[in-house]
Amino acid sequence: MVQWLDRPVPAFPWYSSEDKFYTERIPETYFSPYQEYYTRTGYYVELGTPAPATGGVVTDPITFDITTATPSNVYYGAGLGLPYSQYLTLAPSLTNDLWVRGEANWTQYVVSPVGNYLQLVADVPIEGHAGFYEVVQGDTTAPRYKTYQFSEGYNTMDFYADEVGRHMLYFVINNQPSNVVIVDVFNPETSGSMPPA
Structure with a gap:
């Protein structure tokens, strides 16, 4: 099981020690496989309420009913995936999991144009206060942290995704860390490459 969980994320030719990664504008083709995972408005807006200003890493967590929005597949690292039903039989039930929710699937890696929202889903076996961390690798490496209350489940x-760079997201609850979700955020070649809101 470890072999398919720990696959590396894609490598971009300009992602190196040079600053080119942070200024390069990339074509729409790089975003196309990930369009189901980001939107111009957040989930709170879909619910009819504006996203609260938390001053933190993410908006305040709310309970999510998995029975009404079960994913078809879950994807790890460089795109290796499993049907969600198979993932449930293989994944330990007492782990903290973090995903990016798409229209039909969940993933742990996304490429997004700057200025978009991604809906995260956390699965926690025991409720409590969680430290949520974001490490942004951009021109410099900038860590961010805030504590949130998570419900069981x-x-x-x-x-x-407010700035260009590699965003690494994870949380720790009851002394157990989650997996890391990676969001590579880029400037698109033109504003026309953004998906419709």
Whole structure:
């Protein structure tokens, strides 16, 4: 099982020690496989309420009913996936899991244009206060942290991709860390490459 869980994320040719990664504008084709995972508005807006200003990493978590929105597949690292039903039989039930929710699937890696929202889903076996961390690798490496209250089971929250760079997201609850979700955020070649709101 470890072999397919720990696959590396895609490598971009300009992602190196040079600053080119942070200024390069990339074509729409890089975003196309990930369009189901980001939107111009967040989940809170879909619910009819504006996203609360938390001053943190994500919006305040709310309970998520998995029975009404079960994913078809879950994807790890470089796109290796499993049907969700098979994932449930293989994944330990007492782990903290973090995903990016798409229209039909969940993933742990996304490429997004800057200025978009991603809906995160956290699965926690025991409720409690969680430290939520974001490490942004951009021109410099900038860590961010905030504590949130998680309910037992599935929780959802919005993450705003506000700056170009590699965003690494994870949380720790009851001394158990989750997996890391990676969001590579880029400037698109033109504003026309953004998906419709």
